[in-house]
């Protein structure tokens with residue numbers, strides 16, 4: 001399989017200007033990102049690295065960070081984790097409040113905002129210096145100590161993230177948040193503000209292609225069962241209320257973020273990240289979805 005040839009073909013065949021979408025502007029700091037940024041990086045377990053465009057430029061990973069938070073919290077709590085957060089797709093927007101009221105403050109899954117806030121609450125309870133230790137964990141997973149938060153993005157979201165305030169407060173009223181709501185939100189906004197490139201994301205996500213073992217150091221981060229379960233959640237819940245459509249078109253587990261990044265994993269083979277900031281109504285990168293659909297179509301390889 002010549003991945004570089006396939007990526008080159010996808011890049012040259014895509015009439016990028018033809019695709020619509022809108023850069024996320026509900027977080028003021030994200031509104032300034034240039035909408036024509038574009039990068040792809042594919043990291044194969046056997047064949048190395050393949051790339052197109054701005055694959056080394058860092059951007060706001062936003063919800064993709066929720067995968068790393070889950071990866072850190074899951075081994076700490078084990079299966080007890082699932083008492084506080086479910087494993088079902090929500091079928092609702094990522095920041096929706098309605099379901100949470102009906103379901104007594106237990107979020108559908110750890111990848112919607114409410115679920116990620118619960119994971120943040122768990123990490124705050126378990127860690128001495130949550131922001132610092134979480135960042136170090138991501139740096140370790142990625143093998144890159146240069147990765148950091150973007151304070152401006154975090155503070156900008158803090159000023160405007162009223163829905164997240166509502167979600168955390170509602171869950172606190174149901175007893176599913178242990179710490180102060182403002183502490184949970186502060187940690188959550190910083191977590192979402194982490195910046196990484198497609199190259200760093202695809203290298204980090206090799207962990208999930210490698211059954212929970214760090215590809216470079218060999219360190220076991222998740223046991224095989226935890227890695228299976230986390231990947232299952234990526235498949236069923238990783239794309240907001242478009243998880244069904246992503247699986248239908250692409251056929252790989254993955255996660256998107258409103259910064260325009262998407263990372264997908266082909267277990268035992270590769271992980272691939274795409275960045276293009278223009279989003280569809282569900283919050284997924286329009287070009288990102290298109291690229292990945294073409295990748296699994298051209299290679300004829302998906303998990304199905």
Ligand code: GLU
Pocket residue numbers: 061062063064094095113157164189192256257258259283
């Ligand atoms: N920080 C964003 C929010 O809470 C994350 C959204 C996302 O990427 O899905 O709205």
